[in-house]
Amino acid sequence: MTPARLRWGTLLVTVGLLLLLRNMGVFNDDIWIALLVYSPLVLIAIGLEKIFTRTRVQIVSYLTSAFLLFGGLGIAFYSGSGGYQSSFFTESSHTTRYEPGLRTLQAEIALDGTNLTIRDSGDDLVYAEFDRFTRKAVITELFEGNTAKIALESKPLAFFGGALKMDIEEDLDWRVWFNEKTPLDLVLTGSESDMHLNLSTTPLKHLNLNTDDATIYLKIGELEPFVRIVVDGRDSRFKLRIPQSVGLRVRGSEYRSYLERLGLIGDDDTFQSDGYDSMKTQIEVDLDERLSSLSIDYF
Incomplete structure (x- = not known):
């Protein structure tokens, strides 16, 4: 499996988890603003992946996908927890x-x-x-x-x-x-x-x-x-x-x-x-x- 395939798969899993948790009421809609503000981190992760692909430390390219998954969930928990009552939009x-x-x-x-x-x-x-x-x-x-x-x-x-x-x-x-x-x-x-x-x-x-x-x-x-x-x-x-x-x-x-x-x-x-x-x-x-x-x- 190439780092790029792992990255796209991880992004889809992350978005799916966020949508599921939002629909279950665990998160509110504040998460989308927070993720938008921090979206440049995705570009940074992709850049690191490209830099270390096909090098002796190619493991770093795979770790960037884990960073996207746990980073996205961490931002969501920090900014969108508390349910709809604590949302900026309600x-x-x-x-x-x-x-x-x-x-x-x-x-x-x-x-x-x-x-x-x-x-x-x-x-x-x-x-x-x-x-x-x-x-x-x-x-x-x-x-x-x-x-x-x-x-x-x-x-x-x-x-x-x-x-x-x-x-x-x-x-x-x-x-x-x-x-x-x-x-x-x-x-x-x-x-x-x-x-x-x-x-x-x-x-x-x-x-x-x-x-x-x-x-x-x-x-x-x-x-x-x-x-x-x-x-x-x-x-x-x-x-x-x-x-x-x-x-x-x-x-x-x-x-x-x-x-x-x-x-x-x-x-x-x-x-x-x-x-x-x-x-x-x-x-x-x-x-x-x-x-x-x-x-x-x-x-």
């Missing part, structure tokens, strides 16, 4: 049921360029929807006593290099709802994301935003007595809306003139509303001095 959702007795929800969302919308709270501990043509989330959950820890991390698309992002009529990528009763400690990370965060009906205790070059709209209610917000984001645009009945304290010397125009009183670094210490709900905000724009208003 819509999907996730639900974590509420468990009585929980006192704290610690959530972390790593967007990596994906857009996020939070518009309301709900009965479930966490409910999330993911649009098609977006990276799906790798979700991990851990329950320790009366604390739930949940992480949603944008699925790695190392084969795509982040180049695949399709514009459709619906601008939203991820939509998330948190429980309406469980106090929330939320961390958001990413870059170049649009975030519409209406947390006015969610008992938010702490929010850490680590997002560069992002557009952030944040609305907070008065369900918790003390709320702490940390904004760390170079060139991000941050808009905050809060109830008129809350006390506001802001740290950020770069925004002194703007904060004074809002009626906040303070020194070079910390500014607060009149009667802050006596308010039923107090909101404390730490601002990155590198923000592109800042807006604070009341409702």
Whole structure:
């Protein structure tokens, strides 16, 4: 058997296996994009085969066929595992049921360029929807006593290099709802994301935003007595809306003139509303001095 005959036979076997496993639901359609991106490896393998054919180390020519088989399957397992729900081309959702007795929800969302919308709270501990043509989330959950820890991390698309992002009529990528009763400690990370965060009906205790070059709209209610917000984001645009009945304290010397125009009183670094210490709900905000724009208003 010549190396060329073995190579073509191996390619047919590989494609047949991938089609079979895809139809069985083991892989999703992400494998075809990944294989297309890595198709130059086939040319490299054929080139090595031709170089070593009819030489003393002709065994290398035969080994390139094994490389094609196991390399193709390896790429498919890495990029397309998880079934149709995790495919780039499909819509999907996730639900974590509420468990009585929980006192704290610690959530972390790593967007990596994906857009996020939070518009309301709900009965479930966490409910999330993911649009098609977006990276799906790798979700991990851990329950320790009366604390739930949940992480949603944008699925790695190392084969795509982040180049695949399709514009459709619906601008939203991820939509998330948190429980309406469980106090929330939320961390958001990413870059170049649009975030519409209406947390006015969610008992938010702490929010850490680590997002560069992002557009952030944040609305907070008065369900918790003390709320702490940390904004760390170079060139991000941050808009905050809060109830008129809350006390506001802001740290950020770069925004002194703007904060004074809002009626906040303070020194070079910390500014607060009149009667802050006596308010039923107090909101404390730490601002990155590198923000592109800042807006604070009341409702």
